[in-house]
Amino acid sequence: MLVPKITTLLNRSLTAKQLKQLHGFILVHGLDGLIIRHLITSQPNYSQTIAHYLQLILHHSNQPDVDSATSAMRYFCKHGGFHEAFSLYVGLQRSGVSPSTFAVASALKACARLGNRKGGIMIHGQVHRYGFCGDVYVETALVGVYVKLGDMETARKVFDEMSERNVVSWNSMMDGYLRSGSLSMAEVFFNGMPDKDVVSWNSMVSGYLRTGDMEKALRLFQEMPERNQTSWNAMISGYVECGKLDLARSFYNSMPQRNTISCITMIAGYSKCGDIVSARELFDEMGKKDHLLYNAMITCYTKNSRPKEALQLFDEMLQPNVNVQPDKMTLATVISACSQLGDLSFGSWIYKLYMNQMGITMDDHLCTALIDLYAKCGSIDEAFKLFHKLHKKDVVAYTAMILGCGINGKEQIAIKLFDEMMESKIRPNLVTFSGLLTALSHVGMVEESYHCFNSMKRYGLVPTPDHYSLMVEILGRAGRLEEAHNLIKSMPMQPHGGVWGALLLACSTHNDVELGEIAAKHCFELEADCSGYGSLLANIYAGVGRWEDAKRLRKSIHEKGLVKVPGSSWMDHVHE
DNA sequence: CTAGGGTTAG
Structure with a gap:
């Protein structure tokens, strides 16, 4: 039997190649749930690969192992792979295997995060069928689903019928009321909780922050029996939100331990009011910088029309001694910097070579940034090709195309695109009208322009000096x-x-x-x-x-x- | 295992 041999292998760190061989072995010798579970927990670097393998294996197996499937679902849920988690659950269902309470809880979490109403309701039915109603985790997850769907009535019903509740159940309900804007109901829950943890306090504080009630937020913050980084970061972000950068900064300075998020929040705040110098100071002070921190600083530069500095920083993160991996957001921002500079060659290098090399796939954000780049650089045909590739054409994409057509002498198409946008019931915004007016200005259509300008108020838009x-x-x-x-x-x-x-x-x-x-x-x-x-x-x-x-x-x-x-x-x- | 804070495109 080769299984013992594998289990000894598992305690070592494996290379990707060894893992592939292992996968081949599992395929040949059949699936063993214990091994899979062990693999996922013992090989953090490759757990994603393993989870994907597992998905494949489950797909071909008619008697999947519940425990290993559950492990994979938990893994996916933890790392944002909610679609994968849900499809694993569906796979289990399809092969007629009874899920565990863990699997159900994970699947419910996935539905909550995906906003998958149908899935959530389906699993709710199964919870009754399997007799999982008494399970706190399952029922709390169920509350979570309805809270995330914004259905507080059902959430409340589930909550009321629970035989046992924990802090999370209470917190979820409170969070739901805060999200739906019922501050008073949230307060009732907050005050009625049998015991509160940091999350309860933090949620209530950020509830006040969202409504802009800084006094109540601050008072609650001071009353908190214990504070963590989230508590401090919430306060910082609250002050940033209402433009009180100096207060945000004093919280930033006095918190016992800052993290990346604290720094990103401050950088974004400085960015909004154009203080790139202070933003950069905080950026430089951070010892360990991850790609999110780089993204924040690069964004700060592009938002404030400093594309050269943005590209410099991008270059810095790619240096071998820094070696921070960029993600989609980085590239979208960097491409925006390229279009500000009119640098088509660098931008299209990212698109045609770099993305492939790094295994970064295109999304609509990235695609829109590229549309703008190609349009601004005169390659309107290329821009159109990308425009048609979009999964969902939104205001931003339409605006980029309208402006692009405008500056490339295709005013009629710009107008057509605007009409098309109207028909699709997409609301134009201030930037859209800038684009349209720019297009019209090139052909000197005065009456059309008046019409356009005057129609702005129909969309509740007040024209800016621009x-x-x-x-x-x-x-x-x-x-x-x-x-x-x-x-x-x-x-x-x-x-x-x-x-x-x-x-x-x-x-x-x-x-x-x-x-x-x-x-x-x-x-x-x-x-x-x-x-x-x-x-x-x-x-x-x-x-x-x-x-x-x-x-x-x-x-x-x-x-x-x-x-x-x-x-x-x-x-x-x-x-x- | 379930809850909470930040960053992307015009």
């Missing part, structure tokens, strides 16, 4: 300068330099001195670096033959950075 800027550009190109000026004056918010800049540019192509001076005045007031605007105004002067004024303006920009326009006292504006 949208006004695009409208000004469109009107300006059509020579409707006065109309553009009036549009700016009608803006409910302070226009930024770009809005007036768009008008100034239009004035320069149409040689309108009077309006040009007004626009330039605002530009000078709103932006630190005015040399570009100054030159535009000088061009207008030159265009109408006011050579002296043009010359003087150019000279003043060049020499002292002092913008002084003849005959206009409001131009006495000093710049550094």
